[in-house]
Amino acid sequence: MAADSYDVAVVGGGLVGVATAWGLSREGLKVVVLDEGDRDVRASRGNFALVWVQSKGLGLAPYAGWTIRSSNAWGGFSDLLKQETGLDVCFQRPGGFTLALSEKELENRAATLKRLREQPGMVDYKIEIMDRERVRQMLPDIGPDVVGGSFCELDGHVNSLRLFRTLHKAINERGVTYLPSHKVETITREGGEFQLHTQGGTITAGKVALAAGNANMRLAPMVGLECPMRPERGQIVVTERLRPFLNHPVVTLRQTDEGTVMIGDSKEDSTDPSGLTLGVSATEASRAVRMFPLLKSANVVRTWSAIRVMTQDGFPIYDQSETHPGAFTVCCHSGVTLAANHALSVAPMIARGKLDTSLVAPFSARRFHVQEAG
């Protein structure tokens, strides 16, 4: 095998790509990760780092089961990474909240959860609506505007930048080749192999896993697949390090293992990661202070925008190509939550050359074509 020829080329060096590459390397394959450069869009450096279950699956029930599978696998996944690298990604699963700041918000929340639960084929998992007093017992610092919330014991969070570093260290130690500044321009398939033509030269591989986030939309048609995306922008506000006061992550606000408080969850139709909209971060901060008034005097040390990887309907896409055997898409919004699945479930499927339809059939992009879905 030539030096620039591999069993699998993973396109994309973000969380989805490196988690998949790590899993492929555990299967004994020779793997290359093709990444863009640090001046390109870097969704995996800007995320909020929840390992989150509650609310997932509204509109596609199997997504709830898929998410719970990853949430349950996460502890073992982080242990494996720690054994290999010595690094702790600080995974915690204390259960998480969505908080309501008005009776109307709480009613809407309860209605959403009811619709979620009543879907056909919905896996049963516990999400409770709690009144203010029950929330206060678990989150003693809530402000007077908090009327209640929903709690799911499966929710957790992680140190996302450390996860990213840990996975990169792990693939490096396993001998995976990581090639930055190798943006894939075109993909061809000749002689039973794929040729990936990049900024940095042509790479040959037996299989291709497209894990390029929003760029999968451009790449998938080159291998007979499709990956419709609708990127959106989120903004995050970060405070100075504070003594621990928040024992449970809230979907819009969490205290990291290092003490900083991250405030986020905004959504804007924009693909410009360099812009910040003051009104958006001010609204996020204002809601955070209403939830936890003690944040009023905290100093903000950072704000940033990042582009969310988002498929057109928000659910993951896993596919294998019929016209280009050996080509796969691994694409989703929740690269942190689903990292355990990508490493421990999807990568072995790609290594075997066949997606396990009992697990991932609902996530084929064929769902976007009702007539053809069969």
Place this chain on the structure above:
Amino acid sequence: MFKRLGDTGATLTVTIDGKPIRARIGDTVASAMLAAGIDHCRTTPVTGAARAPYCLMGVCFECLVTVDGVGSRQGCLVPVAEGMKVETQLGKREAGR
């Protein structure tokens, strides 16, 4: 360690962790602490290492102290006032303080 160049000017009293020290009107909290021979004003949130005022011009954030109950004030940017209560900030700031 530090010595004032002259010894003129009106003075006032502030407390550092409850202990009164004399400062000059126009001193910043950081310079008053240094002049009083205090060798650190905080410990870091991560390792707990001791830190003292450094740049004295609002840039380095080494001189963070609690002033009259408000944490993470930059001592080099806060002028002293009679009766001001300054506290050494130990580790992470307490939320709401």
